[in-house]
Amino acid sequence: MSTGEDTNAQRPDTAAASPPASQWAIELEKINKRFGEVHANKDIDLKVERGTIHGIVGENGAGKSTLMSILYGFYTADSGTIKVDGQERRITDSRHALALGIGMVHQHFMLVDNFTVLENVVLGVEDSAFIAPSLKRARGELDRIEHEYNLEVDPDAVIEDISVGQQQRVEILKALYRGAQTLILDEPTGVLTPNEAADLFRVLETLREQGKTIILITHKLREIMAITDNVSVMRQGEMVRTLKTSETNPEELAELMVGRRVLLRVDKAQAQPGKTLLEVKNLVVADDLGVVRVKDVSFSVRAGEIVGIAGVSGNGQSELLEAVSGMRDQRSGTVVMNGRELELKGDDGAARARLAGLAHVPEDRQRMGLVTNFQEWENAILGYQDRPEFGAGMFLDIQAAQREAEARIAQFDIRPASFRLKTANFSGGNQQKIVLAREMERNPDVLVVGQPTRGVDIGAIEFIHNEIIRMRDAGKAILLVSVELDEIRSLADRILVMFDGRIVGEADPATASEGELGLMMAGVTNGDAAGTEARP
């Protein structure tokens, strides 16, 4: 919404300053791309106006990434034309795309961690065999770019020492240094705190003022509304519509993305907390390298409430989840369930946690929650394979497991409804449903959920959120970890904020402002946050 009328008004001037070849920075016409059976892009038309921020939204598999990969030269379109600045081009590889002024900032940064900012910027475009003169020239140029676009980064800082938000700036600087006029950003806020995201948006606005064109791929409708001028919605490989952002709203966009009406807010009644079911006391957990990631964390979860743990990814939430569910040995501290201390150490700790009534929906379903090479029915019993209903003694009752899988498929509407299909061939949302169905339907007392909707389509998100609320209302204690602040705020009854391995604060989702939570996530403690809340 911050795209004021005034910035709109000045844009033609900027365009006039640098002689315009065309009003459009990028024009895609009738782009088609198939991968075997999958028609990833069907007759896509897209026009991106010079000097604007153009959002592209769509569910997973809608074809956004394919389209951008075609534009950036990773793939070649089966048919269709690409015009850059009004001129028809065949973009054969990413070097070619860069030469045409198209740069890309990937979701996962492509930086060399132990190089300095300057070295990373120069990497691949050194202009002489010796590195020193290149660096010297680059330093001056980089300095100019940093000032022009308000993108301060210390050129001599080593990448691994700077924050994720700063690293992202380096990616943007890399693209600008290579002469990018059009920047593609793929899910740029996924790894940022709310404050870092706000900084990024300020940078993007500066870039737009300077006449750059930005294509923003995101699934967060709020970001689309906040910063873009135009937005294109894709669904199942087709371009559904391109709209002016000022003339639409999140509900309409969600409907266009999914193809039906979607409830964006979670409807839930007031929580009715009962007795304490899960108690974590003074937990200390180290990661695989021996670095302590959870530092003396204590909290409790009561029956019928959802406790959300908010925080920027990588602040110890993953290790906390793994320790509580028995996947990772704790250094010290205890996990108490129903008044009984759980014996979680040893590599079958997860079995004991499950037996005690703790179900776990892991953060990373493909790496932890599923064996993707298994058929669906085999995953439907993962973790419960030793239960007597799946065969007495040493034998596995395959029929019983398949009946179980069939029932869950029907109940959770998992598609395709085939328990013999290899699990890797299900979509992300359906894989998540397989895990949820397995963990929720065994009537656990405590449900531990990590990133329940990561990489899941909007339609499935609605379903998953409702299932979690249903569990809560059935009197289960739910521990929810998510890096999506919106998700935590709409689901949790109580929010704990984690920073650098510690719980730095607790907040009530009904009253806590996003700014307050954002500050806590950045490590500013409760007291400080209250003082600076009025800050814009």
Add this chain to the structure above:
Amino acid sequence: MSALRPLPRWADIALLPLLNLLLAFAVSGLVVLMIGQNPLLAMWAIVTGSFGNGFNIGYTLYYATNFVFTGLAVAVAAHASLFNIGGNGQAYIAGLGVAIVCLALDQTHWLLVAPLAMIAAAVFGGFWAFIPGYLQAKRGSHVVITTIMFNFIAAAIMVYMLNRVFKPANVMGPESRTFAPGGRLPKLGEFVPFLQHTPVNLSIFVAILALIAIYILIWHTKFGYALRALGHNPTASRYAGMSNSRIIMIVMAMSGALAGMVALNEVMGVQNRLVLDFVAEAGFVGIAVALMGRNHPIGIALAALLFGALYQGGNELQYVIQGLDRNMVVIIQALVILFTGAMEGLFRPGLQFTFMLLSPEQKAEAVARETASSES
């Protein structure tokens, strides 16, 4: 550029290995040609040498028995994503167990000795693989390294044992005394005259039972489920509460026990005494057999038969064609391993393309795509 679709199952399982095998034979033929011999004649010599008469079939089955055991040993470990290269050492050490039982009890009846010898083979072979399994599970030492090392340790131990412990005083060579008839497994030839006086013995039935048992273990038991989960995704198996370290140790012990059955065949069935290097290279052939048989008991049975035939046929080759000897067969085996194992996917893209063109609707699609991209 064009995206290929996966092959139908039958082509993947049967056609592809067959093509690979044919290619291996074709290249072998070229080698024979280079030596100046007739490749067709050589091929015919190998085929008749392995399946031509009862005598040849008996030998082929005898070799195949060993290869089933070592192939299964590699396959069981492979399902848990462990690479047991130590089949040789495990079989060798298992010979110790078999020999102890046979020497101690050969005055009784083979019906009593055979099950005990089998257990001894499993325990000794299993123990020799359990140690690397333990080191992997608890200490993180990779089984590929440790099992190889254990082959050498086994060889050194056996030389010592044969020279210092098992060698009777009046014998020159490093070998134990020959077992009395009560310590010998009956040869199949005693029941089936067609097989004549060949080394194939009752342990071939143990091999067949092992094939069935491993099939059931891997796909129909909870332990098999757990070991496959571990093999595909160790993080997920830990998530599921399976004790990865326990599974690794048990699987390795099982693998070693299977390799140990080679000793039952060789020591109690054929040699009737403990000799130096009785395993030959059965443990290593087992890797190729498991690779070619795709770790499935049916595939392993067929691959073991093929390698048994190559072994036996190769031995016959030198009597049929002057200038070709067992070394030629080693080359053929190497090529078979190369083309069916290491370069298993060589024909896959071509075959996929062929299948695509053979199906009419896909052909139409391909043509449409070609024209579309050439127009643009």
